[in-house]
Amino acid sequence: MGSLNPLQTAWQQLLQMVKGTIELLPNIIIAIVVFTAFWFVAKFSRRLIKNLTRKKQSRNLGLVLARLSQGFIILIGTFVALAIIIPSFKPGDLVQLLGVSGVAVGFAFRDILQNFLAGILILITEPFTLNDQIIFKEFEGTVENIQTRATIIRTYDGRRIVIPNAELFTNSVTVNTAFDKRRLQYDIGIGYGDDIAEAKKIILEVLHNNTDALQDPPPEALVVDLAGSTINIRARWWINPPRRADAMDTQDAVLTELNNKLVAAGIDLPFPTQQILFHDQTEETDGDRTRQREGWPAAKGNNPEPRRIGNSLQQLAQASSGGGNDRTNHS
Missing domain, CATH: 1.20.58 (Methane Monooxygenase Hydroxylase; Chain G, domain 1)
Known part of the structure; x- marks a missing residue:
């Protein structure tokens, strides 16, 4: 009978729990x-x-x-x-x-609380809003949602990026749609022998005739660089609205028209070129050999005579035909 007491006690407790429930x-x-x-x-x-x-x-x-x-x-x-x-x-x-338990919870959820507070501050201060197009580090796209933990953007190629709010709040963010107008620019290289004034005139005509380019502020064409192979003229114009699709469409139309008009006017659009000068293959008229030339140190004392281009070509031809064996025998 003594062995039944624990079972009876457990049964009574179960009944009390059921009754209480x-x-x-x-x-x-x-x-x-x-x-x-x-x-x-x-x-x-x-x-x-x-x-x-x-x-x-x-x-x-x-x-x-x-x-x-x-x-x-x-x-x-x-x-x-x-x-x-x-x-x-x-x-x-x-x-x-x-x-x-607040201290333990604070340490365990520190990042979550930090993102939450940053999300609240972003929503209150409004550095950007929904449907704004932003650039954050290597990510660029349209803001789809601003949550209390993270901000979700949709990239232009159809991907979703989730960025913690703490990173957005403590780092630089470029907002492309913060204002109604946005300026676009593109550098166009023309040849050194081309007429700069004529090239500027054609560029401004194209920008004035483009329906998407605003006339207030007016378009501009400015010389910005005398590069190694080109004179670079920067075409600048404003668009409204400043969204990515509008910018790409306008730039496509402007650059296509600029290429056609400049080529038709006979203005060169050169590509980068390089010229290699051999130190001992220069003309006598190139200057004083005692002075520093083409990055070579100035020679003192016996200065060698500059090699004639014609003679150099003959020597190269002879070397290609049999000069290699001569060098082998001498060595």
């Missing part, structure tokens, strides 16, 4: 109903705040308020539901428990 069942049902009601109220408040702040000037602030209000209402609903199920429960007990 049955007694709490109405409270549990009421708590679920109450929490569900708070959840729907939270969703409605978020949707209402977003609808009231649809304007671009307050859209990000509306996202912040909507998310904060939803979280706050759900938190209150959780407290109320717990108080219904456990009448002795007090919100202060939970706050005290969170205070005890």
Whole structure:
């Protein structure tokens, strides 16, 4: 009989648990109903705040308020539901428990909290907004969503990039669509023998005739570099709106028309060239051999006579025909 006492004790405890659960069942049902009601109220408040702040000037602030209000209402609903199920429960007990473990939670979720605070600051300060086109490090695309943890952008080739808000908030971000107008520019190289004024005239005519290039501010054509093979003229013009697709379409039309007009006018568009000078294959008229030339140090004393180009060609021909064997025999 003594062996039955533990079984009886366990059975009695199980019966008490079932009885207690049955007694709490109405409270549990009421708590679920109450929490569900708070959840729907939270969703409605978020949707209402977003609808009231649809304007671009307050859209990000509306996202912040909507998310904060939803979280706050759900938190209150959780407290109320717990108080219904456990009448002795007090919100202060939970706050005290969170205070005890707050340091450990802070270290464990430091990055999450940092991204959350950065997301709130981004939504409030609005360095960029939804549908803005931004450049962050090697990523470029359109902002699709600004969450409290990360910002999601869609690249121009159809990929999704998720960037933590802490990185966006502490690093430089280029916003291409921050203003209504955007200036485009492209350097065009013409030959040194071409007429610069004529090239500028053609460039400005093309920019003035392009329907997407704004006339206020007016287009410009400026000489910016005397390069090794070209004189570089920078064509600059403004577009509106400043989105990526508009910039690419306008640049395509402008550069195609510029190439056709400059070539038709006889203006050269040279490619880079290099000239190699051999030190001992120069003409007598090239200058004083005692002076530094082509990067070679100045010679003192006996200066060799400059080799004639004609003689050099003959020597090269002889070397190619049999000079190699001579060098072999001498060695």
